[in-house]
Amino acid sequence: MDWFYIQGILILSGIYLLAVLGLSLLTGFTGLFSFGHAGFMAVGAYITAMMTVNFKMPFILALLVGGVAAALISLLIGRLTLNLKGDYFCIATLGLGEAIRLILDNVQYFGGARGWPGIPLKTTLGNVIVINIIAIIVMANLIRSRHGRNFIAIREEEMASQIIGINVFRYRMISLAVSAMYAGVAGGMLAHYLGFLQPKMFQMAKSTELTIMVIFGGLGSISGSALGAIVLTALPELLRSFAKWRLVVYGLAVIFIMITRPQGLMGGYELTFKNIKNFFSRIGLKANEKTSIGGDQS
Amino acid sequence: MIILEMRNVTKQFGGLTAVGNVDIQVEKDSIFGLIGPNGAGKTTIFNLITGIYKVTEGEIIFQDHPIDQLQPYQIADIGITRTFQNIRLFKKLTAYENILTACHYNASYSILDAVVRTPKYKKEEKKLGDQADKLMEIMELKDRKDIIASNLPYGLQRRLEIARALALNPKMLLLDEPAAGMNPDETIKLMELIRQIREQFNLTVVVIEHHMDLIMGLCDKIAVLNFGRKLAEGTAQEIQANPKVIEAYLGEEEVNC
Numbered sequence: 001m002d003w004f005y006i007q008g009i010l011i012l013s014g015i016y017l018l019a020v021l022g023l024s025l026l027t028g029f030t031g032l033f034s035f036g037h038a039g040f041m042a043v044g045a046y047i048t049a050m051m052t053v054n055f056k057m058p059f060i061l062a063l064l065v066g067g068v069a070a071a072l073i074s075l076l077i078g079r080l081t082l083n084l085k086g087d088y089f090c091i092a093t094l095g096l097g098e099a100i101r102l103i104l105d106n107v108q109y110f111g112g113a114r115g116w117p118g119i120p121l122k123t124t125l126g127n128v129i130v131i132n133i134i135a136i137i138v139m140a141n142l143i144r145s146r147h148g149r150n151f152i153a154i155r156e157e158e159m160a161s162q163i164i165g166i167n168v169f170r171y172r173m174i175s176l177a178v179s180a181m182y183a184g185v186a187g188g189m190l191a192h193y194l195g196f197l198q199p200k201m202f203q204m205a206k207s208t209e210l211t212i213m214v215i216f217g218g219l220g221s222i223s224g225s226a227l228g229a230i231v232l233t234a235l236p237e238l239l240r241s242f243a244k245w246r247l248v249v250y251g252l253a254v255i256f257i258m259i260t261r262p263q264g265l266m267g268g269y270e271l272t273f274k275n276i277k278n279f280f281s282r283i284g285l286k287a288n289e290k291t292s293i294g295g296d297q298s
Numbered sequence: 299m300i301i302l303e304m305r306n307v308t309k310q311f312g313g314l315t316a317v318g319n320v321d322i323q324v325e326k327d328s329i330f331g332l333i334g335p336n337g338a339g340k341t342t343i344f345n346l347i348t349g350i351y352k353v354t355e356g357e358i359i360f361q362d363h364p365i366d367q368l369q370p371y372q373i374a375d376i377g378i379t380r381t382f383q384n385i386r387l388f389k390k391l392t393a394y395e396n397i398l399t400a401c402h403y404n405a406s407y408s409i410l411d412a413v414v415r416t417p418k419y420k421k422e423e424k425k426l427g428d429q430a431d432k433l434m435e436i437m438e439l440k441d442r443k444d445i446i447a448s449n450l451p452y453g454l455q456r457r458l459e460i461a462r463a464l465a466l467n468p469k470m471l472l473l474d475e476p477a478a479g480m481n482p483d484e485t486i487k488l489m490e491l492i493r494q495i496r497e498q499f500n501l502t503v504v505v506i507e508h509h510m511d512l513i514m515g516l517c518d519k520i521a522v523l524n525f526g527r528k529l530a531e532g533t534a535q536e537i538q539a540n541p542k543v544i545e546a547y548l549g550e551e552e553v554n555c
Contacts, residue, residue: 138413141412141413141414141415142409142412142413144412145407145409145411145412145419145423146399146401146402146405146407146412146423146426147409147412148412149395149398149399149402150399150402152388152391152399153388153399156388156389156390156391157386157387157388157389159350159370159382159386160382160386160387160388160462162350162369162370162371162374163348163370163374163379163380163386163463164374164379164399164400164402164403164462164463164465164466165371165374165375165379165402165403165466166371166402167369167371168371174409268390
């Protein structure tokens with residue numbers, strides 16, 4: 001394997017990590033399932049490409065514009081659907097994702113269904129890593145604040161959160177908008193990595209894939225989502241030598257995790273130094289217990 | 299001084315009248331009891347006060363302001379909070395996190411403050427932590443700080459729910475069957491706890507309960523509901539002597555022929 005190929009996988013992992021991170025806030029921490037995040041990625045991708053290609057904007061600024069555009073679309077749809085109960089919201093996002101794709105299919109300005117070639121290749125491993133680090137820090141800081149706790153409270157018990165004064169609708173809107181913004185930026189980076197955009201790239205299957213990554217990594221864990229994104233982006237590539245069977249193996253791997261570890265890889269825990277230390281000290285304790293069996297309990 | 303007043307409140311679900319023309323006045327700093335057989339509409343009244351249901355007719359006034367059109371979170375903002383008959387904790391969070399979450403109301407830093415960790419964030423977050431610690435101390439939950447809420451014993455879950463409600467610094471606390479499932483000993487402890495927090499937090503308490511010793515021993519005033527209507531209101535002695543109440547609870551006196 002040459003470096004160019006590995007670098008490609010890393011960049012793609014990084015891009016999906018970003019989108020999954022956003023979805024993690026919505027699904028893992030706020031408890032709302034979305035099957036339309038590919039739609040937000042599409043909005044981000046096309047708007048970012050429009051900014052760099054047609055308006056000659058610098059890449060980073062264009063990414064921000066793309067992210068904000070996705071967030072605005074999400075606010076619009078959130079206004080209408082966030083009062084819906086869980087499952088209905090999920091269906092609404094599914095519809096939204098498909099609607100965005102079909103609209104893009106018909107917008108000739110963006111090349112329609114034929115696609116949009118010639119987008120400058122500006123996504124590098126360097127800026128992917130920097131953006132991901134910033135995104136993870138922002139997300140971690142957001143989660144570990146009173147706002148983050150409010151998201152989790154809503155996931156845990158909606159009525160009780162209202163009773164302690166949390167404006168559930170507002171916090172869901174914030175969660176949706178932040179998560180759409182992450183997806184939008186990820187879309188923008190994807191566009192400038194591939195250099196080509198086509199609405200077909202943002203089908204429902206893509207949204208489902210993002211959701212699978214979040215669940216695979218473990219709901220309510222930032223490090224879990226990151227791990228899920230990296231493993232599930234890299235896995236199909238590692239399995240390339242299996243040719244036709246690789247997607248079967250991919251599916252089996254996901255099912256295997258669902259059965260053996262339904263709470264996901266990280267199961268709501270975070271990969272922090274403190275937790276790692278605790279984990280090892282617990283293993284140490286167990287080992288000690290085993291050796292001291294039969295001894296005095298004094 | 300009257301802190302909460304329900305004026306001619308009616309709540310209908312389709313054709314069913316869950317609460318009909320109820321008038322209730324709650325004195326500030328008192329403990330007010332709400333009793334009645336199952337299905338009498340007691341919890342519905344709590345749901346009306348806290349904005350979970352909207353009244354069909356009538357008015358609810360809290361500190362001279364009508365509150366019947368407010369959302370539940372706004373009701374919490376003006377200082378009314380409650381516990382639930384079937385405990386509604388944030389089950390997967392620890393006891394401490396449950397309380398800390400509810401303390402959010404006492405901080406004002408924005409999302410941006412949180413993301414870039416401004417001094418304001420640090421200061422207020424510390425304040426919230428202190429407040430949560432203090433509440434755990436008062437409610438004697440300190441040694442269970444890091445236990446996941448759903449793993450707590452039943453009695454402590456109820457206690458934690460009250461602690462979470464107190465984190466809002468409420469003016470009025472609604473307790474929905476706080477002693478349900480408790481043995482007599484725990485019930486007496488709970489009674490003392492309710493008295494103590496009322497003193498300490500300057501609260502007005504409204505309590506729904508089926509344990510008569512708790513209600514009779516604790517409440518300054520009691521209202522009796524039956525089939526959504528108010529049957530009687532008064533002090534413990536008055537209620538105990540009221541023939542209508544006895545009839546609702548024990549059935550009609552047999553007529554001797």
